[in-house]
Amino acid sequence: xxxxxxxxxxxxxxxxxxxxxxxxxxxxxxxxxxxxxxxxxxxxxxxxxxxxxxxxxxxxxxxxxxxxxxxxxxxxxxxxxxxxxxxxxxxxxxxxxxxxxxxxxxxxxxxxxxxxxxxxxxxxxxxxxxxxxxxxxxxxxxxxxxxxxxxxxxxxxxxxxxxxxxxxxxxxxxxxxxxxxxxxxxxxxxxxxxxxxxxxxxxxxxxxxxxxxxxxxxxxxxxxxxxxxxxxxxxxxxxxxxxxxxxxxxxxxxxxxxxxxxxxxxxxxxxxxxxxxxxxxxxxxxxxxxxxxxxxxxxxxxxxxxxxxxxxxxxxxxxxxxxxxxxxxxxxxxxxxxxxxxxxxxxxxxxxxxxxxxxxxxxxxxxxxxxxxx
Amino acid sequence: xxxxxxxxxxxxxxxxxxxxxxxxxxxxxxxxxxxxxxxxxxxxxxxxxxxxxxxxxxxxxxxxxxxxxxxxxxxxxxxxxxxxxxxxxxxxxxxxxxxxxxxxxxxxxxxxxxxxxxxxxxxxxxxxxxxxxxxxxxxxxxxxxxxxxxxxxxxxxxxxxxxxxxxxxxxxxxxxxxxxxxxxxxxxxxxxxxxxxxxxxxxxxxxxxxxxxxxxxxxxxxxxxxxxxxxxxxxxxxxxxxxxxxxxxxxxxxxxxxxxxxxxx
Numbered sequence: 001x002x003x004x005x006x007x008x009x010x011x012x013x014x015x016x017x018x019x020x021x022x023x024x025x026x027x028x029x030x031x032x033x034x035x036x037x038x039x040x041x042x043x044x045x046x047x048x049x050x051x052x053x054x055x056x057x058x059x060x061x062x063x064x065x066x067x068x069x070x071x072x073x074x075x076x077x078x079x080x081x082x083x084x085x086x087x088x089x090x091x092x093x094x095x096x097x098x099x100x101x102x103x104x105x106x107x108x109x110x111x112x113x114x115x116x117x118x119x120x121x122x123x124x125x126x127x128x129x130x131x132x133x134x135x136x137x138x139x140x141x142x143x144x145x146x147x148x149x150x151x152x153x154x155x156x157x158x159x160x161x162x163x164x165x166x167x168x169x170x171x172x173x174x175x176x177x178x179x180x181x182x183x184x185x186x187x188x189x190x191x192x193x194x195x196x197x198x199x200x201x202x203x204x205x206x207x208x209x210x211x212x213x214x215x216x217x218x219x220x221x222x223x224x225x226x227x228x229x230x231x232x233x234x235x236x237x238x239x240x241x242x243x244x245x246x247x248x249x250x251x252x253x254x255x256x257x258x259x260x261x262x263x264x265x266x267x268x269x270x271x272x273x274x275x276x277x278x279x280x281x282x283x284x285x286x287x288x289x290x291x292x293x294x295x296x297x298x299x300x301x302x303x304x305x306x307x308x309x310x311x312x313x314x315x316x317x318x319x320x321x322x323x324x325x326x327x328x329x330x331x332x333x334x335x336x337x338x339x340x341x342x343x344x345x346x347x348x349x350x351x352x353x354x355x356x357x358x359x360x361x362x363x364x365x366x367x368x369x370x371x372x373x374x
Numbered sequence: 375x376x377x378x379x380x381x382x383x384x385x386x387x388x389x390x391x392x393x394x395x396x397x398x399x400x401x402x403x404x405x406x407x408x409x410x411x412x413x414x415x416x417x418x419x420x421x422x423x424x425x426x427x428x429x430x431x432x433x434x435x436x437x438x439x440x441x442x443x444x445x446x447x448x449x450x451x452x453x454x455x456x457x458x459x460x461x462x463x464x465x466x467x468x469x470x471x472x473x474x475x476x477x478x479x480x481x482x483x484x485x486x487x488x489x490x491x492x493x494x495x496x497x498x499x500x501x502x503x504x505x506x507x508x509x510x511x512x513x514x515x516x517x518x519x520x521x522x523x524x525x526x527x528x529x530x531x532x533x534x535x536x537x538x539x540x541x542x543x544x545x546x547x548x549x550x551x552x553x554x555x556x557x558x559x560x561x562x563x564x565x566x567x568x569x570x571x572x573x574x575x576x577x578x579x580x581x582x583x584x585x586x587x588x589x590x591x592x593x594x595x596x597x598x599x600x601x602x603x604x605x606x607x608x609x610x611x612x613x614x615x616x617x618x619x620x621x622x623x624x625x626x627x628x629x630x631x632x633x634x635x636x637x638x639x
Contacts, residue, residue, distance in 0.1 A: 001504065002529035142439050148430065155432050160553035162529065260476045261430065263502070273452050274480030276429040 003162040008177045032063045038196040043324035049344025052351040057193045066359030067217045068099035074185035076103040079166040086110040086165040090154040092147035093285030094126025096170030101135035111135040114153045116146040119284045147288045171214025172292030175263030186220025194224045207232040210356040211335040213286035215295045217358035236339035238281035239308035250279040252291040253306040266293040282311040283331035313338040330359035377468035378496045378544040381420040382579040391596035391636040396605030398425035399458040400450030401441045406618040408461045413626040415467035418633030426473035433501045437606045456493040463494025472499040487514035497521025505541045528564040539576035550584045566598045592635030
């Protein structure tokens with residue numbers, strides 16, 4: 001609690017400090033390659049999405065290959081500001097781990113990344129990248145050996161090391177102030193995208209679609225559109241293998257119940273006695289039984305809709321985008337691509353859909369090759 | 375006065391620290407856990423802390439985390455935890471449940487408190503419940519006359535210690551070091567400081583946990599605290615034992631050894 005109080009105080013001071021915000025803005029522009037592009041997916045829209053006009057927010061083009069760098073640069077600068085020398089992180093797909101390792105290399109901080117043993121196997125490329133960047137990767141062998149267990153071990157590290165260590169949480173989950181702080185660092189996605197869509201089309205989109213695991217890319221792109229009541233916000237959760245049982249998915253908002261996990265009250269995939277369920281998704285980055293509490297609020301107020309997208313639908317979206325646009329999306333982002341296919345067919349050719357393409361899929365090529373047998 | 379308060383009072387009257395022993399329900403199996411807890415009580419433990427196995431035990435290190443994971447995989451349910459509490463209470467020993475909050479939240483705080491009271495349990499240790507989120511539990515524990523043990527840590531500032539001790543009943547759980555269970559083999563010197571700081575805010579007994587695994591450490595903690603909490607050292611012995619009888623014997627022997635340590639002064 002003392003560490004969280006300190007972090008809250010430091011973050012409140014930093015966010016209004018012109019020097020801090022200028023330094024972050026400079027890194028986002030000159031290091032992370034912001035603003036990222038908005039690309040129109042013409043063939044994809046025509047051939048797969050019912051003729052709808054589909055625009056892609058290209059977070060896959062940000063440095064390190066996903067939106068994760070936006071948050072990490074903010075938190076690592078904050079770490080330096082607090083005088084701490086060591087950063088720890090949890091990672092599922094490895095994108096947040098790579099981003100954290102990158103920022104620590106840039107700013108000269110020690111970095112340890114906790115990753116479920118299961119995930120180190122299915123995202124081996126990112127493990128190598130983190131090690132190249134000088135980070136220590138700790139395979140987590142407790143519990144289900146996936147993202148939630150990596151988060152458990154990162155918390156266990158942190159309570160023993162708070163004096164010199166910052167825990168750089170990668171999503172909009174965990175105890176306050178993390179959900180708010182990470183949201184703030186990711187808001188840049190939606191702020192840029194809203195203006196870019198207006199510039200390109202002269203109007204706001206009918207819907208904004210994003211994948212939701214913990215929910216950081218989704219809240220990042222949604223946030224600027226929340227006051228625009230005519231814009232539907234649609235989060236695509238991992239529906240897993242289609243078996244139908246909650247424990248074969250990671251569809252927390254669709255199938256979970258309110259509870260407490262990792263220091264937040266939010267929807268949780270849990271059994272009738274409050275035990276967290278095992279989850280399943282073909283995408284390691286969505287394989288998490290909780291979700292950022294702001295998404296729970298958006299669901300309960302009806303401002304956002306959440307849908308479940310199966311492994312098979314996501315893989316079909318992955319293949320479609322590869323073949324029509326020459327863009328290999330991350331498996332996580334492929335859930336949003338699949339969501340756009342369904343939505344485009346519902347809305348028809350007059351629709352304008354913005355998809356947050358949260359990351360690139362190089363890391364997933366082995367999984368996809370095995371899936372498609374190519 | 376609760377059975378926990380009586381147990382601390384008895385230890386104080388005998389000029390020693392109370393020994394608080396932790397075991398997870400359902401590990402290595404339900405009946406062995408109960409036998410081990412009864413052996414613990416016979417060999418000198420004053421209070422038994424029954425762990426409610428939870429899927430994400432953030433405060434626990436690998437020893438306890440692995441044990442509760444196995445207990446859950448073997449099908450341990452909350453009803454089994456209450457059965458365990460009932461067996462210990464029926465033998466006349468003060469018993470509390472150590473639980474993360476989500477299982478209580480899902481069960482229903484009032485129903486959980488009612489069933490705990492009916493089982494003869496004295497209260498709850500709640501490592502991940504903060505006083506500001508605890509209103510339903512404060513109400514239920516008042517209604518059913520249960521103790522509520524919150525944790526203070528070396529990093530807790532004065533205002534935090536004041537807020538935490540204000541809502542505690544039974545005893546205060548002082549975490550001896552910044553970290554998780556079962557990973558240290560020495561008692562941190564900060565523990566004595568924390569106990570001294572905590573005493574300025576409360577007249578409740580203060581028990582120290584984390585980092586106590588043998589008689590010498592128990593004696594050291596007994597020199598400045600009202601209670602000595604031991605968990606991982608017991609679980610380690612349960613895990614290492616070749617069978618249920620050996621597990622019970624190992625727990626009994628360690629308890630007797632630790633109880634010697636608490637008789638300082």
